[in-house]
Amino acid sequence: MKTIKNSTMTFKEEILAGIPNELPQTKTYDPQVNHAPKRKQILSPEEEILAYRNALRYFDPKHHATLLPEFKHELETYGRIYMHRFRPDYKIYARPIQEYPGESTQAKAIMLMIQNNLDHAVAQHPDELITYGGNGGVFSNWAQYRLVMQYLAQMTDQQTLAIYSGHPMGLFPSHKDAPRVVVTNGMMIPNYSKADDWEKFNALGVTQYGQMTAGSYMYIGPQGIVHGTTITVLNGFRKIKKSPKGGLFVTSGLGGMSGAQPKAGNIAGCVTVCGEINKKATKTRHEQGWVDEVISDLDQLGKRVKEALAAKQAVSIAWDGNIVDVWEHFDKENIHIDLGSDQTSLHNPWAGGYYPMGLSYEQSNEMMANDPALFKEKIQETLKRHVAAINKHTAKGTYFFDYGNAFLLEASRAGANIMAENNIDFKYSSYVQDIMGPMCFDYGFGPFRWVCGSGNPEDLAKTDAIACQVLEEIMKDAPTQVQQQMADNIQWIKGAQQNKLVVGSQARILYADSEGRMKIASAFNKAIKEGHLDTIILGRDHHDVSGTDSPYRETSNIYDGSRFTADMAIQNVIGDSFRGATWVSIHNGGGVGWGEVINGGFGMVLDGSNDAQRRLESMLFWDVNNGIARRSWARNKEAVFAIKREMKRNPNLKVTLPNFVDDSLLN
Numbered sequence: 092m093k094t095i096k097n098s099t100m101t102f103k104e105e106i107l108a109g110i111p112n113e114l115p116q117t118k119t120y121d122p123q124v125n126h127a128p129k130r131k132q133i134l135s136p137e138e139e140i141l142a143y144r145n146a147l148r149y150f151d152p153k154h155h156a157t158l159l160p161e162f163k164h165e166l167e168t169y170g171r172i173y174m175h176r177f178r179p180d181y182k183i184y185a186r187p188i189q190e191y192p193g194e195s196t197q198a199k200a201i202m203l204m205i206q207n208n209l210d211h212a213v214a215q216h217p218d219e220l221i222t223y224g225g226n227g228g229v230f231s232n233w234a235q236y237r238l239v240m241q242y243l244a245q246m247t248d249q250q251t252l253a254i255y256s257g258h259p260m261g262l263f264p265s266h267k268d269a270p271r272v273v274v275t276n277g278m279m280i281p282n283y284s285k286a287d288d289w290e291k292f293n294a295l296g297v298t299q300y301g302q303m304t305a306g307s308y309m310y311i312g313p314q315g316i317v318h319g320t321t322i323t324v325l326n327g328f329r330k331i332k333k334s335p336k337g338g339l340f341v342t343s344g345l346g347g348m349s350g351a352q353p354k355a356g357n358i359a360g361c362v363t364v365c366g367e368i369n370k371k372a373t374k375t376r377h378e379q380g381w382v383d384e385v386i387s388d389l390d391q392l393g394k395r396v397k398e399a400l401a402a403k404q405a406v407s408i409a410w411d412g413n414i415v416d417v418w419e420h421f422d423k424e425n426i427h428i429d430l431g432s433d434q435t436s437l438h439n440p441w442a443g444g445y446y447p448m449g450l451s452y453e454q455s456n457e458m459m460a461n462d463p464a465l466f467k468e469k470i471q472e473t474l475k476r477h478v479a480a481i482n483k484h485t486a487k488g489t490y491f492f493d494y495g496n497a498f499l500l501e502a503s504r505a506g507a508n509i510m511a512e513n514n515i516d517f518k519y520s521s522y523v524q525d526i527m528g529p530m531c532f533d534y535g536f537g538p539f540r541w542v543c544g545s546g547n548p549e550d551l552a553k554t555d556a557i558a559c560q561v562l563e564e565i566m567k568d569a570p571t572q573v574q575q576q577m578a579d580n581i582q583w584i585k586g587a588q589q590n591k592l593v594v595g596s597q598a599r600i601l602y603a604d605s606e607g608r609m610k611i612a613s614a615f616n617k618a619i620k621e622g623h624l625d626t627i628i629l630g631r632d633h634h635d636v637s638g639t640d641s642p643y644r645e646t647s648n649i650y651d652g653s654r655f656t657a658d659m660a661i662q663n664v665i666g667d668s669f670r671g672a673t674w675v676s677i678h679n680g681g682g683v684g685w686g687e688v689i690n691g692g693f694g695m696v697l698d699g700s701n702d703a704q705r706r707l708e709s710m711l712f713w714d715v716n717n718g719i720a721r722r723s724w725a726r727n728k729e730a731v732f733a734i735k736r737e738m739k740r741n742p743n744l745k746v747t748l749p750n751f752v753d754d755s756l757l758n
C-alpha cells in the first residue's frame with residue numbers, strides 16, 4: 092500500500108508542488124456537478140495499452156501499480172482518462188493576480204485566466220476540464236493542469252512554455268518580447284482530422300479539442316456571447332425591418348454559450364423562447380437569472396408567448412424539452428416567429444451536442460455510448476424533422492439564420508430539406524453572411540475583451556468608463572459606414588454594469604475596430620502607469636475578423652473560393668507572436684467542429700510600461716488589419732473601404748488591392 096496524504100498545503104504550495112511526490116487522496120464523483128457524457132469506446136485493446144502507457148508517463152514508476160487500475164476504470168467508465176485523483180483540493184476560480192506564486196506577472200495573468208476557465212461557476216464540465224461546447228478542453232487530464240500551473244509559477248520573462256494540446260512540453264529560453272506561452276490544440280496532419288480521429292487521439296491522450304476560448308484560456312463566461320448575440324439579434328430585427336419590441340425569437344440551447352441567448356433577447360427587447368433538453372443546464376441558467384421563466388408544457392408555452400407578444404414584453408422563456416417540439420407546436424398554433432435560429436452543439440453531433448426526439452436526456456446519453464450507430468440514425472431523423480418544421484415557418488415569413496453551430500452543415504449531411512435550388516448553397520444564410528460579416532468583420536469590428544487582474548469590480552467600472560469615453564471620442568469623426576456599430580457598442584458599454592454580465596473573472600467585451608482597440612488599450616495602459624488601475628489582460632474571442640478561417644462561419648462571407656484555406660489564421664497567430672502577444676494559441680476545430688475550422692487568438696498583459704505600449708500598438712494593428720486585407724482581397728467592398736482608410740492613417744501599411752472585373756466580360 093502507498094502512503095496517501097491528506098492535503099494541508101496552501102494554494103501557492105499546491106501549485107508549486109506540481110505533480111506531488113505522494114499521491115493525493117482519491118476524489119469522489121459528485122453527481123451534483125455537470126459531467127461530460129461518457130465518450131465513445133474507440134480504442135483497440137493495443138491502443139488501450141498505449142493510452143495507459145501515455146497516462147502513466149506523467150508519474151513516478153513507484154505509483155504505477157496504484158494508478159493503473161484507476162486509469163483503466165476511468166477509460167472504461169468515461170471513455171477518457173481524466174486522472175480525477177489529481178484534481179486540486181483548493182477552489183478553482185480567478186483569484187486576484189497577486190495571489191499566484193511566481194516570478195512573472197505575465198505568467199500569473201495566464202494562471203488567472205486558466206483558473207477562470209475551470210471555475211465550477213463558469214465551466215460546463217469542470218471535473219473533466221471542459222469549459223464549453225461539450226468538448227472544449229483546457230487540458231485533457233489533471234496531470235497536465237498541475238504541470239502547467241507549476242511551470243507558470245516557476246518561469247521568468249526570459250522563457251516560453253510550449254503547450255502541445257494541453258501537454259506542457261516544457262520551458263524554453265526566449266526573451267522578454269516573446270510570448271510567455273505558445274498553445275497549439277488539435278493540430279493534425281490534415282488527413283487525420285475526421286470526427287473519429289478526435290475521439291481516438293484524444294482517448295490516447297495525445298491531442299485535444301481546444302474550442303476557441305477554452306484551450307486558449309480566454310473564456311469570460313457567457314458575457315462574450317451575450318454581446319455577440321445582442322448585436323446579431325438587433326441587426327436581425329433591423330434586417331427584417333421590425334422592432335424587437337413585440338417580436339419573437341425562437342432558438343435552442345442553454346449551455347455554455349447558448350445560455351446567453353435569452354439574456355441577449357432581453358437586452359434587445361423581444362420575446363425569446365429557448366429550448367433546452369438538459370434540466371441541469373436549464374436550472375443553472377434560471378438560477379443565474381439568465382433566463383426569466385421555465386415552462387414544461389407546450390400549451391402553456393404557447394399561451395404565455397401570445398400574452399407576452401401582445402404586451403410587447405421583453406421576456407425570456409426556457410422550454411424544458413426538445414426544441415423540435417416548439418417549432419412543430421408553434422406551426423400548429425400559428426404563432427408567428429420573427430427570428431429563428433439554433434445553438435445546440437451541432438459541431439459535435441454524435442457525442443452529446445444534439446439530442447434526438449423520442450428519448451429522454453438520460454436514454455440518449457446511454458445510447459450514445461452503447462449504440463452509437465442507432466444514436467446517429469435518431470439524430471439524423473430529428474434533424475430532418477427540425478428542418479421540416481423550420482421550413483414551414485420560413486414559408487410564413489420567419490427569418491432563419493445559422494448561428495455558427497454547424498446546423499445547416501449537419502442538417503444537409505443528415506439529408507434534411509435544407510439545400511437551395513442550385514443544390515450548392517443552403518436555403519438559409521449564416522449570421523456571418525448576412526449580418527456579422529458585412530456589418531462588422533469586414534470593417535474590422537470584432538470581440539475585443541479585457542479582464543481586470545485585481546479581480547476588483549471597481550476596476551471594471553473604471554475600465555468601462557474609459558472605454559466609453561474613448562469610443563464617444565472616436566465616434567465624433569467616424570465615417571457613416573461604422574456609426575451604427577459605434578452607437579450599438581457605446582449603448583452596450585453604458586448598460587453593461589446594469590445588465591450584470593460578469594460570471595467569473597471581472598471581464599468586459601465590446602466590438603471595436605483596430606482604431607478603437609488600440610485607443611482603448613492605450614488608455615488602459617496610461618491609467619495603469621498613473622496608478623489608477625491594476626494589471627489588465629487583453630484578448631479576444633477567436634470568432635473575429637482575422638483569427639479564424641471557418642468556411643461555414645467566420646469566413647462564410649468570403650466568396651473568392653479562399654474560404655476553404657487557412658492561411659489567414661496561421662499568418663495571424665505567427666504575426667501576433669512576434670509583435671508582442673503575451674500568449675498565442677492556434678486550434679483545429681472551434682465552434683463548427685474538428686477538421687472544419689482553424690482558429691487562433693492571443694492574450695496580452697498591460698502593466699503600464701513603455702514595453703506594453705509598444706507591444707499593444709504593434710500587435711493590435713496587425714491582429715485586425717491582417718484580416719481586413721484578406722477580406723478586401725476577396726473583393727468584399729466593405730473591407731476594401733476599411734483597408735484603404737487604414738492605409739491613409741498609417742503610411743507604413745501597403746496592401747495589395749483587388750481589381751474588379753466587369754461582369755459583362757465574363758458572362
Ligand SMILES: NC(=O)c1ccc[n+]([C@@H]2O[C@H](COP(=O)([O-])OP(=O)(O)OC[C@H]3O[C@@H](n4cnc5c(N)ncnc54)[C@H](O)[C@@H]3O)[C@@H](O)[C@H]2O)c1
Nearest residue numbers: 224344346347348349367368414435436445446495496682
Ligand atoms: N455564434 C457564435 O458566436 C458562437 C459562439 C460560440 C459557440 N457557438 C456554437 O454554438 C453551439 C453551442 O455552444 P455551447 O457552448 O452553448 O454548447 P453546449 O453544449 O454547452 O450547449 C448546447 C446545449 O444544447 C442543448 N441541446 C442539444 N440538443 C438539443 C435539442 N434537440 N433540444 C434542446 N436542447 C438541446 C444541450 O443540452 C446543451 O445544453 C456550439 O456548436 C458552438 O460551437 C457559436
